[in-house]
Amino acid sequence: MRAATILLALALTGCTVADVPLPGGAPDGPAYRVTVEFQDVLDLVPQAAVKVDDVTVGSVEKIWLAGWTARVRIRIGRDVELPANATAAVRQSSLLGEKYVSLARPTTESARGTMTDGDTIPLARTRRSAEVEEVLAALGLLLNGGGLAQLQTINRELGTALDGREASTKDLLHQLDSFVGGLEAQKADLVRAIDALDRLTTRLADQRAVIGSALDALGPGLTVLADQRTQLTGALTALGELGAVGTRVVNATRDDLLASLRALQPTLQQLASAGDNLPRSLDFLLSFPFPPGVTGAIVGDYVNLGATADLDAAQILANLLITPPKTVQTGQSGGGRQPTPPGGDDKGNNGGTKPVVPIVPSLPEILPIGCLPVVGPLLPGWVPPQGCTVPPGCALLPPTASAPPGSLRPPGGVVPPGTVFPPGTLLLPGTILTPQCLLPKATGAVDAQRGGVADLLPGGLAP
Structure with a gap:
């Protein structure tokens, strides 16, 4: 009777075994599956646990062999997020415990992507832990004369070599530490x-x-x-x-060469000051005494020439007031003085002085040399001395100032022709001349109107 009861209990138990879940594995619920390749899975079995940071997150579903590589299909809970380049390893829960698959983030590179259903962890990102048998075998080899005798010989010879050289060895270790530290600091380089x-x-x-x-x-x-x-x-x-x-x-020939170069310096400075006037003059020489382009004004046996006269009274008065009246010392000669006009002065003798009519200077010499510094260039903000005037608004601006429209920045700080300053006047390099310091340029325009002097005097020819 007792045997029959036992058999009945076993039968009932066998009927319900299929409905009871086996130990291990992950909690029930949605999951995704990943295939992991291993070189050796040891004694890993299906239904073994899959852990992340020692927390069970799935289970092993299937293990099979593909060529010489073991493949393991694992099931991971849907709520577990892993990077696409995660690593896997076969580990052991204890010294004699069961095997399980451990998943972790990569340590040699940054995590990227997200692992999804159907992904594969390749063989390059998997490994396994050492077996207890392997550790004991290696220890047995070492203890059975495999390497102890060699270690003893090495230790003895090392002691003999370092005997009496402790200071040198210590210094060597310090230098080695500095060397390794330098390598570490320059690791990126x-x-x-x-x-x-x-x-x-x-x-x-x-x-x-x-x-x-x-x-x-x-x-x-x-x-x-x-x-x-x-x-x-x-x-x-x-x-x-x-x-x-x-x-x-x-x-x-050093001295002669330097002397020749010094002799050439004035000539070169004048050539540089001439600027583009030199090629223009050469162009004019080809058609002397007529200016270039005169062929368009030649009609038959005569030439049509035109002139533009600037009869602005204000400009004329300004030019007259720029240069003070010159006086002539009579009874003396030399020194650049002007000769006494014929007939003497109003007193009938040659012993006095007489003011003469102010002379309108030529265009390149509007501002006399005596009004400028004898030594050194003109600096920005220069103000003419008493008795010397410049047109209103004419000023020297510093190189850093904003150049007004129509202003001039003399190249190399040397004033070219066409300004109220004599050509060749030295300025601070980069100095800006305002537009009021520039003289009007002769345009040479031809209006093609015919007439004589009588037509010009009343007010010019009507266009």
Whole structure:
């Protein structure tokens, strides 16, 4: 009767075993599946746990062999998020515990992406832990004479070598520590240099055929150089002697050369001051005495010429007031004085002074030389001395000031023709001349109106 009861209980138990879940695995619910490749899964079995940070998040569904690689399909809870480049390892819960699959974030690179259903963790990102049998076998090999005798010999010889050299050894260790610290501080630069060297070697490998052809082509050239070694040596020796002769000649003619250069300096300065006036004058010489383009004004046996007269009274008065009246010292000569006009002065003798009519200076000499500093350039903000005037609004602006429209910045600080300052006047390089300092330019325009002087005097020709 007791046996029958036991058999009945076993039968009932066997009927309900299929409905009871086996131990391990992940909680029930939505999940996604990932395939993991291992070199060796040890004794991992289906239904083994899948853990992340020692927390069970899934289970092993299937294990099979694909070639020489073991593949494990695992089931992970849908609420568990893993990076797409996660790593996997077969670990052991304890010394004699069960095996399980451990998933973790990558340690050698930054995490990227998100793992989804159907993804695969390749063999390069998986590993397994050492078995207890492997550890004991290695320990047994070491203890059974595998390496202890060698360690003893090494220890003894090392002690003999360092005996009496403790200070040198200590200094060596300090230097080694500094060296390793320097390498650590320059790790990024070293990695970058290695990467650059890798790219260089890659380029060289891609151009191996070209480099080989170049080396092959260098052979005949090197042969020619070797055959002409004597001639090349003689040429280099002669070149050395030529250098010695040239040095001697330069040293002997140094003073004369410097004197010639100093003599050329005024001429070169005047050429630089002339600017584009020199080529314009050369162009005018080709058609002298008529200006360039005069062929369009030649009609038959006469030439149509026109002139524009600026009869602005204000401008005339300004020009007259710029230069003070000059006086003539009578009874004396020399020193740049003007001669006494014929007939003497109003008193009938030559012993007094007489003011003469103010002379309107020519355009390039509107501002007399006596009004300018004798030494040194004009500085920004320069104000003419008493008795010297410039047109209203004419000023010297510093190089950093905003240049007004129509202003002039003389090149090299040398005033060119066409301003109220004499040509060649030195300014601080970069100084700006306001538009009021510029003289009106002659346009040379022809209005093609015919008439005489009688038509011009009343007020000009009507267009």
